[in-house]
Amino acid sequence: MSADRQAPAERPLLEMRDVARFFDVSPPWYQRLFGGGSRRVLRAVDGVDLDLPRGRTLSLVGESGCGKSTLARLAVGLYPLSRGSIRFDGMEMSVRDGSFAERRTRRRIQMIFQDPFASLNPRWRVARIIGEPIRVHEPGTGEAERRSRVRELLEMVGLDADAAARYPHQFSGGQRQRISIARALAARPDLLICDEPTSALDVSVQAQILNLMRELQEELGLTYLFISHDLSAVRFISDYVGVMYLGRLVEWGEAETLFRNPRHPYTRKLLESVPNLAEPGRARTPIAGEVPSPLSPPPGCHFNPRCPLAMAKCRTDTPGMVRTGPGGVRCFAVEEETATA
Amino acid sequence: MTSQHPAGQARRLLRPVARLWQSDLVWSFRNTPYAVVSLALVLAIAVTALCAHWVAPHDPFDLASFNILDSELPPAWVEGGSPEFILGTDTQGRDVLSLIIYGARLSLLVGLASVVFGLVLGVGLGLLSGYVGGWVDALVMRTADVKLSFPAILVALLVNGVARGFLPPEMHGQIAIPVLIFSIGMSGWVHYARTVRGIVMVERRKEYVLAAQIVGRKGWEVALLHVLPNTMSPVTVIATINLATAILLEATLSFLGVGVPPTEPSLGTLIKVGSEYMFSGIWWVTAFPSLLLVVLVLAVNLLGDWLRDALNPNLQ
Amino acid sequence: MLEVRDIHVEVEIRRRRLKVIDGVSLSLARGETLGIVGESGAGKSMLGNAIAGMLEPPLHIAGGSVTLEGRRIDDLKGEELRAVRGRRIGMVFQDPLTSLNPLFSIGDQLVETITTRLGIGRAEARRRAIALLEATGLPDPAERLGHYPHQFSGGMRQRVVLALALCLDPVLVIADEPTTALDVSVQAQIIRLLDRLCREHGSAVILITHDMGVIAEATERVAVMYAGRIVEIGPTERVIRAPRHPYTRGLMASIPPIDRRPDRLAQIAGSMPRIGTVLPGCPFSPRCPSAVARCHEAIPALAGGNGHLAACWLDEAAS
Numbered sequence: 001m002s003a004d005r006q007a008p009a010e011r012p013l014l015e016m017r018d019v020a021r022f023f024d025v026s027p028p029w030y031q032r033l034f035g036g037g038s039r040r041v042l043r044a045v046d047g048v049d050l051d052l053p054r055g056r057t058l059s060l061v062g063e064s065g066c067g068k069s070t071l072a073r074l075a076v077g078l079y080p081l082s083r084g085s086i087r088f089d090g091m092e093m094s095v096r097d098g099s100f101a102e103r104r105t106r107r108r109i110q111m112i113f114q115d116p117f118a119s120l121n122p123r124w125r126v127a128r129i130i131g132e133p134i135r136v137h138e139p140g141t142g143e144a145e146r147r148s149r150v151r152e153l154l155e156m157v158g159l160d161a162d163a164a165a166r167y168p169h170q171f172s173g174g175q176r177q178r179i180s181i182a183r184a185l186a187a188r189p190d191l192l193i194c195d196e197p198t199s200a201l202d203v204s205v206q207a208q209i210l211n212l213m214r215e216l217q218e219e220l221g222l223t224y225l226f227i228s229h230d231l232s233a234v235r236f237i238s239d240y241v242g243v244m245y246l247g248r249l250v251e252w253g254e255a256e257t258l259f260r261n262p263r264h265p266y267t268r269k270l271l272e273s274v275p276n277l278a279e280p281g282r283a284r285t286p287i288a289g290e291v292p293s294p295l296s297p298p299p300g301c302h303f304n305p306r307c308p309l310a311m312a313k314c315r316t317d318t319p320g321m322v323r324t325g326p327g328g329v330r331c332f333a334v335e336e337e338t339a340t341a
Numbered sequence: 342m343t344s345q346h347p348a349g350q351a352r353r354l355l356r357p358v359a360r361l362w363q364s365d366l367v368w369s370f371r372n373t374p375y376a377v378v379s380l381a382l383v384l385a386i387a388v389t390a391l392c393a394h395w396v397a398p399h400d401p402f403d404l405a406s407f408n409i410l411d412s413e414l415p416p417a418w419v420e421g422g423s424p425e426f427i428l429g430t431d432t433q434g435r436d437v438l439s440l441i442i443y444g445a446r447l448s449l450l451v452g453l454a455s456v457v458f459g460l461v462l463g464v465g466l467g468l469l470s471g472y473v474g475g476w477v478d479a480l481v482m483r484t485a486d487v488k489l490s491f492p493a494i495l496v497a498l499l500v501n502g503v504a505r506g507f508l509p510p511e512m513h514g515q516i517a518i519p520v521l522i523f524s525i526g527m528s529g530w531v532h533y534a535r536t537v538r539g540i541v542m543v544e545r546r547k548e549y550v551l552a553a554q555i556v557g558r559k560g561w562e563v564a565l566l567h568v569l570p571n572t573m574s575p576v577t578v579i580a581t582i583n584l585a586t587a588i589l590l591e592a593t594l595s596f597l598g599v600g601v602p603p604t605e606p607s608l609g610t611l612i613k614v615g616s617e618y619m620f621s622g623i624w625w626v627t628a629f630p631s632l633l634l635v636v637l638v639l640a641v642n643l644l645g646d647w648l649r650d651a652l653n654p655n656l657q
Numbered sequence: 658m659l660e661v662r663d664i665h666v667e668v669e670i671r672r673r674r675l676k677v678i679d680g681v682s683l684s685l686a687r688g689e690t691l692g693i694v695g696e697s698g699a700g701k702s703m704l705g706n707a708i709a710g711m712l713e714p715p716l717h718i719a720g721g722s723v724t725l726e727g728r729r730i731d732d733l734k735g736e737e738l739r740a741v742r743g744r745r746i747g748m749v750f751q752d753p754l755t756s757l758n759p760l761f762s763i764g765d766q767l768v769e770t771i772t773t774r775l776g777i778g779r780a781e782a783r784r785r786a787i788a789l790l791e792a793t794g795l796p797d798p799a800e801r802l803g804h805y806p807h808q809f810s811g812g813m814r815q816r817v818v819l820a821l822a823l824c825l826d827p828v829l830v831i832a833d834e835p836t837t838a839l840d841v842s843v844q845a846q847i848i849r850l851l852d853r854l855c856r857e858h859g860s861a862v863i864l865i866t867h868d869m870g871v872i873a874e875a876t877e878r879v880a881v882m883y884a885g886r887i888v889e890i891g892p893t894e895r896v897i898r899a900p901r902h903p904y905t906r907g908l909m910a911s912i913p914p915i916d917r918r919p920d921r922l923a924q925i926a927g928s929m930p931r932i933g934t935v936l937p938g939c940p941f942s943p944r945c946p947s948a949v950a951r952c953h954e955a956i957p958a959l960a961g962g963n964g965h966l967a968a969c970w971l972d973e974a975a976s
Contacts, residue, residue, distance in 0.1 A: 063840035076555050103557055111555050119548035123570045136557045172928045173697075180552075187556060202696035202867060202929075207911035207922040214921070229841060236913035236922060255918070273845045274915050275870025277897060284874060286845035290812045368672070 011090060012051035013191055013223050014075065018084035021045045021070055025295065042295055044070040046247040047084070049321065052191070052240075057217065057224040059234040059255070061270070062244035065294040068227045071244070072195045075225055076111045088191065107137050110184035114196035116176035120168040126179055127164035130154070133187035153182040158212060174205035178212070185216070191223045198233055210236055231274050235259055240327075243267045246294055246302040253327020263329040266303045301332070309333040369651040376647035379640040386637055390446035397439035398425075401606060409434050416625050429625040432618060440606045441630050445637070447607040451521055452588040456580055458526030459587075463533025464569075464576060470534065471541030472564045482538070485531045493528035493590055494597075500524035501599045514602050521600050525590050529583050536579060540572045574652040581645035585638045592634055608634045658861060659685040659708070659829055664721035664731070666700070666707050666885075668932070675933030677703050677716065679885040687828065690855070690862040692876030692893060694869060696908075698929045699882040701865045705831045707731075708863070709746050710738050726828060744774050747822030747860065749851070751834035753814035756821065757806040763790075763817050764802030767824055774825050789820040792857070793850060812843035819847075819854060826858050833865045848875045869912055873897055878964075881905045884930055884940035891965030901967035904941045939970065947971055 023042040026032060032039070045067040052058045060068040073079050075086060077093060086093045091105050110133075113119040120129055130150045134141055141149070151161045157178040168176055177197060184192055194213070198206040210233060216222060228234050234241060235255065242252035243264065251264040262268045269287040276284075289306045292298060298305050304314040313332050321328040322335050370376050389396050412434035415422045422429060428437040470481040488496070504520045544550060545568055553563045588608070594600035595609025596616075603610050608630045615627025666678035678700045685691050695701045706712050708723055710730060723731040730741050742748075750756055758766060767786035772779055783802070790798035793816040806814060815835060822830055832851060836844040852875050855862045864876055872879050872893060880890040881902065889902040900906045910923035927944045936942065938953040945952060951970050959966040 063842060073551075078551060078554065106555075107557055109555075111552065113548035113552065115548055119552055121549045121553075121567050121571070132553070132558075133556045174928055183552065183556070203869070204696060204908055204911045204925040205928060207913070207924040208926075210913065211922055211924055231841075232913040232915045235915055235918060259915070270841065271915075273841050275845075275868075275874045276915065277869060277873050277909070277912060278916070279873075284845040284848075286849065287842035290810050290843055291840060 010054060013054040013089055014050075014052035014225070015087040016048055016050045016071075016075070016084070017087075019045060019048045019050075019071065019074060019081060019086060020083035021067075021074055021079055022082045040295060043247050043297070044294065045074065048244075048249045050242060050249065050252065052223060052225060054190075054223055055217070055221050056239040057226055057237050058240040058242065059226040059228060059238040060242045060244055061228060061231060061234050063229060063270075063291050065246060065291055066244040067247040067294070068244050069195055072111070072193045072225060072227045075191075076109050076193045077106055107133075107187050108190045109193065110187050110189035110191070111193040111195065112177070112180045112184050112197045114199050116173045116180065116200060117168075119180050120176055120183075122168055124167075125164070126154075126166055126168065126171075129168070129179060130164070130182045130186050133183060137187055149186070150182075153186055156185065156216070157182045158208075172205075173201050174208055177201065177205075177209050181209075181212070181216070185220070189222070191225065194224055194226045196228055197226075199228065199230065206233065213237065231271065243270065246292070246297045248302060248330065249321075250303065250331070251327070251329045253325060257325065257327065263324060263334050264303075264331050265307050265309050265333065269306075301330070366651055370647070373647050373651075375643050379643040379647070382636060382640040383644060386445055386633070386640075387449060389442055390449050393439075393442045393446045397436075397442045398427075399436040399439040401435045401440050401443055413623055415623075428629050431615070431626045432623070437626055437629055440611055441608070441633055444606040444608045444611045444630060445633060447601060447605060448588050448591055448609070448634075448637075451518065451525070451591045451601070451607065452584050455522045455525035455587045455591075456529065456584050458522055459529035459583065460533055460576065460580055462526065463530035464537050464572070466530065467534035467537025468541055468564055468569060468572070471538035472545060472560070472568065474542075478538070481534065485534055488527075488531050493525075493586075494593060496528050497521075497524035497590065497594050498597075498599055500527065501594075514604075517600070517602050518605075521591065521594060524594075525587050528590065529587065532579050532583065533576060536575050537572045540575065541568055544568050544571050578645055578649040578652060581648055582642060585641040585645065588634070588641070589638055658687045658726055660722075660724040661708060662722050662724070664704075664707060664723065665719040666703050666712065666716060667719040668717075669715045673933065676719075676935075677885055677932060678707065680721070681882075681885075681887055682721075683880060683887065683890065685829070685861050685863065688856070688859050688861055689878065690852070690864060690876045692872040692879040693863060693865045693882060694867065694872050694879055694908075695882035696867060696929055698884070698932060700885040701867075701882050702833050703885075704882070705833050705863060705865050709748060709831050710742055711748070743770070744825055745828050747825070747827040747830040749815070749818050749822050749830065749832040749835045751837045753811065753818045753838075754806060756818045757814065759806050762803050762805050763809075763821075764804075767802075767821060770821065771824050785824065786820070789824055790817070792854065793817070793820050794846075795820075811839055812846065815839065815843075815847050816850065819850060823854055823858050823860065827860050829863065830855055830860045831863045831865070834867070835864070836871060837866070837868070844871070845874075851875065869897070869909065881908070884934075885932075886940060886968065887959065888941065888969070889965075889967045890959065891961070891963075891967075895963075895965050901961065901965065901972050902941075902969050903945050903947055903971070905967075907944075907946075939968070 021044050023044055024039070025042045026039040048071060050058065060071060062068050074081060077096065080096060081094045088105060088109060093105070096102065127147070127150050130153055131146050134146050134149055150164055154161055154163055159175060159178055168179065171179065198209050201209060213224065214237065217224060224237070226234065226237050238255040240252065241255045241258045242249050243266065244250065245266050251258065251267045258267065259271065262271055272285050273287060287306055292305070300316045301314045301319055304310040307314065311332060319330045319332045319335065321330050322338065411426065411430050412432055414426050414430045416429045417424050417427045426436045430436055431440065466481050470478040501520055501524060504516060508516055550563060550567055553567050558566070591600055591607065592609035592612065595607050596613040601607040601610050603614065611630040612627050612634070615630065619627050661681060661683050663680050663682050664678060665676065665680055668675050668677050681704055693701045693704060703716065707718055710733060712718065718731055722729055725741065725745060733741060748756065757763065764786060767789070768779060768782045771777065771782035771785055786802065787798045790801070795801060795813060795816050809817060835851060836847050839847060848871060851862065864871070866872060876893045878891065879893045879896050880887045881896065881904065882888070883904050889896060889900065889905045896905060897909065900909055907923065907925040911925060913922055925944055930940060938955055939957055942948045942952040949970065957968045957970045959968045961967055961972065
């Protein structure tokens with residue numbers, strides 16, 4: 001580990017403090033009135049603290065319902081926060097006032113999506129799709145200049161210049177994902193939120209996109225917030241990893257440390273459940289049970305019903321984040337272990 | 342280099358046409374005989390009607406041109422018919438063929454105008470409702486429900502009655518057609534609104550719409566630039582089928598006497614006027630406009646059916 | 658037990674006939690587990706559907722034969738086909754909801770299937786259904802018999818589908834991406850279950866997936882498909898450790914390793930040709946890093962010893 005990695009020389013680009021987002025999923029009031037049923041709140045993200053250093057990649061992993069996609073959408077401002085704050089480059093982003101300053105800052109956070117077939121407007125030509133951020137944020141740009149920017153961007157993501165005149169349906173999934181990346185880059189962002197960008201792609205195409213993302217990061221100094229359930233893709237792309245379970249961050253830290261020495265029982269189980277190609281025929285050890293519904297998570301530590309280390313305390317109390325090096329773990333068992341050691 | 346070459350230039354200009362010709366939609370059209378026949382019929386009727394002034398053998402508005410002696414002549418091929426009036430004449434001696442051509446023109450114009458009116462209203466409300474949601478959505482959709490519980494004819498009669506009540510009698514003639522268009526359009530908007538709302542609610546959650554928001558587009562820009570164009574295929578289908586309904590409704594209302602004033606020939610008024618003489622043996626005055634109405638409505642409907650299948654991605 | 662010989666599947670879209678599967682042959686012994694792996698568009702699901710007689714028009718078998726236990730099944734129709742498919746072949750799909758009728762309780766569906774196909778009484782069928790569900794690890798099977806598919810979680814539903822697929826002791830189970838829609842932690846459970854149940858029932862398995870990890874874990878032999886053809890087939894361990902076809906090599910290399918962080922992943926340039934692309938040579942030749950002139954001219958056949966075959970001109974066995 002090099003020295004500059006450990007020294008927090010500058011302020012993180014993205015700082016999340018106690019970020020939470022609740023969704024009201026109650027039936028409409030007239031149904032509640034006549035058919036019974038009560039108010040129900042989905043705590044999609046419930047109190048997450050994270051820092052994302054400039055020029056690095058932080059990945060969020062977890063199974064369905066863990067809130068990682070919601071957190072991504074909160075970071076990009078698609079939903080308002082229910083609680084907490086998000087600061088981007090020192091600026092408070094949780095207040096949406098629609099001001100010029102806010103718009104100018106928002107431009108610097110862009111997003112790429114999971115489904116390459118839904119993320120491009122099917123009725124727009126590629127040139128218009130990639131040119132849109134330029135049109136919005138640099139309205140003074142002339143037609144010719146915009147066209148040459150689009151050509152540059154296409155080249156940057158590895159597509160031919162003649163792609164500009166075509167429609168999205170004429171491209172394969174991987175090529176569409178490149179177009180998506182080019183559109184995000186057109187806004188000249190600092191932070192790119194990547195919501196499962198390779199989950200819908202085949203492995204050989206995934207490798208192309210992951211390589212491209214790392215090249216672009218090096219070239220443009222981009223910061224990535226990478227959301228995925230695929231641990232091997234995460235391993236390749238990340239400097240830092242956060243593990244989420246039912247709306248909470250249960251462990252985070254430097255990727256290297258987390259993959260070599262996972263602390264939280266859930267992280268350990270998750271890593272064990274990845275099939276290992278180096279040992280074909282070896283059966284994985286599955287985690288017992290399934291992820292409970294996020295509508296009614298178990299009390300205490302949400303993982304307790306599936307946890308091999310669960311104690312009485314885990315069923316009633318919620319563990320706090322214990323700092324371990326640059327990262328942290330939320331687990332009573334780890335807490336005790338650290339205390340006795 | 343080749344761009345200077347005239348042949349190359351022509352080829353470039355023709356390329357979009359060639360691409361259209363090769364497109365799936367056109368291919369499907371070329372391989373669906375009933376669609377080809379329907380379109381041909383609709384086009385033939387529409388072109389004839391629009392060029393009524395030049396095509397019609399007589400001018401039914403030129404009082405000087407008809408002769409009472411020519412009245413009630415049967416079609417040319419029936420005994421007593423005259424080759425001058427192929428489809429016979431009515432009780433005032435007007436040429437039935439010319440009446441039909443002019444009548445079709447008015448019917449088509451009223452139909453088209455009311456479709457456009459209903460479409461703009463319905464698509465606008467549907468977009469608003471689906472995109473904004475909340476109480477706006479509830480208001481629009483409940484209004485639509487209320488509207489649906491009235492038969493179209495009742496709405497038209499109501500609008501008509503109100504308009505007549507508020508305006509001086511001498512204006513009735515002038516406002517009759519706008520009122521007709523308004524009332525037929527009012528009866529059609531709900532279909533557009535509901536369909537568009539449904540699509541908008543699906544589309545606005547799609548990632549390309551989110552992407553446009555993140556890029557920094559304002560809400561109404563996203564709605565108009567991104568969401569609206571993607572609702573157009575089903576709207577086209579509804580509009581086509583709605584055209585058939587609108588033409589029929591115009592005929593019905595005119596037949597009931599609350600549509601086009603009897604002095605103006607539309608398919609509906611012609612059928613109405615003709616029907617009064619049907620039992621005295623003068624069948625042709627009402628039969629030919631009815632026949633044309635049936636053919637026109639059927640053709641438009643078949644066209645709409647084909648379009649719905651051709652634009653349905655699930656059937657491709 | 659299962660013999661697929663030179664099968665061709667075509668689809669007629671608009672005015673064109675496109676080849677989806679182009680001459681695939683394979684055989685499966687009783688109780689064996691064969692994996693079929695490939696990327697989207699390789700035709701792996703079509704192959705599964707062709708074997709099970711589940712191709713929907715405009716897809717159809719354009720040549721070749723499928724023989725199950727010595728009986729040709731590719732030309733069966735109507736009731737005969739349903740009898741074979743229901744009795745001898747069990748199907749598991751990616752989305753469990755496609756295999757379950759949402760309007761009937763899972764108990765009704767299981768009991769109905771067992772009574773109609775095996776001709777035993779309802780009480781006996783019910784007992785079998787409970788035993789089966791218990792074997793799949795579903796908690797309280799007797800009580801949950803009355804539940805409807807939507808009342809189960811994804812993993813539990815896939816367990817029910819497995820029970821339904823195995824309730825008639827089929828000789829062959831075709832599982833098409835059975836774990837793709839599930840969470841990683843549940844994936845491993847279902848793969849283990851599939852493995853155990855098929856062993857218990859003596860059923861052979863064709864496991865179709867895009868996930869090399871699942872193949873590595875659960876299959877004895879694997880066929881790698883590319884553009885409608887098998888490009889490599891052999892014992893799973895050998896195919897993974899020492900792949901012979903450049904496509905398999907590229908595929909294996911492009912999977913990011915879990916135990917280290919390389920600077921760059923090996924990648925295969927370009928993407929799979931669109932369905933219906935006709936090439937005179939090896940379908941992989943346009944993307945192949947080591948293609949020679951011959952690769953662009955003629956299609957190589959599967960060749961090799963010890964049951965490990967590859968279709969590549971550069972492979973020693975071919976030359």
